[in-house]
Amino acid sequence: MIRSIAPGLIAVVWAGQALAGAPGGSLGQLIAEGEQRWTRSPDPRNPVACATCHHDPDETRGWAASFPKYRPLPPPEGRVMTLLQANAEAVRRHYGLADAERAALAITAYLTWRGAGVPVSPGIVSGQPVFDGRLRALAESVGRGEWLYARRCQSCHDPGAVAPAALRFPRAANGQVESLEGFLGRHRPDLPSPGRDGQPTADVIAFLMSRLAGRPVGGAP
Amino acid sequence: MTRTVLSISLALWLMALMLPPGADAVTAITGMMRSQSGQPLPGLVLLEKGEIHNNRWDRGALVDASGRFRIELAEGGQYGLHAYSSGYIYKPNAVRVETGATLEVEVVLVPEPTRANDPVIKRVEFVPSETRKGKATIIKLEVSDPNGDLGPQVLAFNAAAGRAFAMAPPRWVWSLKSNYPDGVYQLEVDVSNAPTEPRDWHFVVADHKCNTTDILSFPHEPKPPQVIRP
Numbered sequence: 001m002i003r004s005i006a007p008g009l010i011a012v013v014w015a016g017q018a019l020a021g022a023p024g025g026s027l028g029q030l031i032a033e034g035e036q037r038w039t040r041s042p043d044p045r046n047p048v049a050c051a052t053c054h055h056d057p058d059e060t061r062g063w064a065a066s067f068p069k070y071r072p073l074p075p076p077e078g079r080v081m082t083l084l085q086a087n088a089e090a091v092r093r094h095y096g097l098a099d100a101e102r103a104a105l106a107i108t109a110y111l112t113w114r115g116a117g118v119p120v121s122p123g124i125v126s127g128q129p130v131f132d133g134r135l136r137a138l139a140e141s142v143g144r145g146e147w148l149y150a151r152r153c154q155s156c157h158d159p160g161a162v163a164p165a166a167l168r169f170p171r172a173a174n175g176q177v178e179s180l181e182g183f184l185g186r187h188r189p190d191l192p193s194p195g196r197d198g199q200p201t202a203d204v205i206a207f208l209m210s211r212l213a214g215r216p217v218g219g220a221p
Numbered sequence: 222m223t224r225t226v227l228s229i230s231l232a233l234w235l236m237a238l239m240l241p242p243g244a245d246a247v248t249a250i251t252g253m254m255r256s257q258s259g260q261p262l263p264g265l266v267l268l269e270k271g272e273i274h275n276n277r278w279d280r281g282a283l284v285d286a287s288g289r290f291r292i293e294l295a296e297g298g299q300y301g302l303h304a305y306s307s308g309y310i311y312k313p314n315a316v317r318v319e320t321g322a323t324l325e326v327e328v329v330l331v332p333e334p335t336r337a338n339d340p341v342i343k344r345v346e347f348v349p350s351e352t353r354k355g356k357a358t359i360i361k362l363e364v365s366d367p368n369g370d371l372g373p374q375v376l377a378f379n380a381a382a383g384r385a386f387a388m389a390p391p392r393w394v395w396s397l398k399s400n401y402p403d404g405v406y407q408l409e410v411d412v413s414n415a416p417t418e419p420r421d422w423h424f425v426v427a428d429h430k431c432n433t434t435d436i437l438s439f440p441h442e443p444k445p446p447q448v449i450r451p
Contacts, residue, residue, distance in 0.1 A: 077398055
């Protein structure tokens with residue numbers, strides 16, 4: 001019981017610090033839902049949950065800070081992904097949920113809460129080996145993201161000023177919880193959406209996060 | 222004569238100096254496999270060469286009863302280390318080994334809470350090749366999966382050679398992320414120089430959700446899988 005309530009309560013405090021003016025309770029609920037999704041499979045016939053294999057809290061605490069990064073899926077599926085995209089892929093594969101997006105967002109919020117304070121380090125997890133090929137793929141993603149940002153965003157938003165806002169996601173606004181991927185997808189309705197699950201979205205976020213290395217996850221801008 | 226010997230010796234010495242430091246040292250991965258409670262686990266460790274999940278299987282080793290294993294490598298680089306023990310969810314782990322160095326790893330496995338979703342190895346056969354009579358043996362592995370989500374990890378390991386192989390599916394599969402079909406998977410083994418010994422072969426199968434069969438070793442008679450209580 002306490003385990004279920006604690007993330008929600010702590011998240012309210014965290015959200016209150018990081019998300020001024022947002023209804024923190026809904027983010028707290030999302031984090032609590034994320035913990036539930038992380039620790040319990042929705043399929044009673046297949047009780048393997050995320051936490052079954054990823055049971056080491058020290059291993060997973062650095063995940064939020066390390067994204068976007070190259071996810072080594074079977075070729076040719078391996079690519080740079082955001083944490084939400086990686087979670088959505090894993091949730092679809094392991095949980096077989098019809099609505100993978102909600103579960104992925106909840107797990108993302110939970111892992112981001114768990115990783116609060118860890119310095120942003122895209123592509124690198126403390127204590128894990130670093131692979132040149134993966135860092136090259138991330139650097140290419142950052143380059144594509146810079147190009148996209150210059151064409152879609154820079155006329156209104158200086159990247160130096162806007163990048164820290166990326167640390168505020170997932171966020172709650174107007175009673176709705178929202179991912180950065182979702183925000184980017186709807187922010188310019190006059191342009192084709194880059195797609196929450198798409199590479200262009202991961203590229204733009206990789207570009208923004210590359211400017212935030214060393215800042216704490218969940219930190220207020 | 223003396224001048225020739227001296228010249229050759231000098232040339233060899235200079236060549237030795239040109240080799241990178243540690244080039245003569247063994248490149249290896251050693252480690253320990255255990256359960257969360259610390260119990261040593263026997264089993265298999267198999268390596269993909271390069272990025273993990275690329276399905277390019279390379280070396281491997283049996284893990285002994287004390288949980289220890291050692292794989293010697295031709296060269297350093299990036300590898301995908303996959304660890305298997307009967308009754309446990311297999312564990313993939315990307316590693317990097319420096320040439321001339323030994324990487325020490327520790328693998329912790331988690332028991333499968335149910336075996337109902339595991340792939341099933343029904344039968345193993347070693348048959349002479351019809352097309353390469355006397356030169357090749359075909360290993361046939363009949364596999365099914367209760368959830369229809371088999372992946373490319375239908376694996377054979379030859380302990381004598383220290384080599385791991387992905388077995389060929391019964392029909393063409395679109396991609397490594399596709400659900401692989403039930404049926405008879407095959408591996409052609411070259412026996413033109415020496416026959417292959419069935420007792421050297423070990424098999425393991427994992428699906429896309431990491432549900433894993435028991436390791437099937439000689440005499441390759443499948444048994445009902447057991448749930449291991451942590």
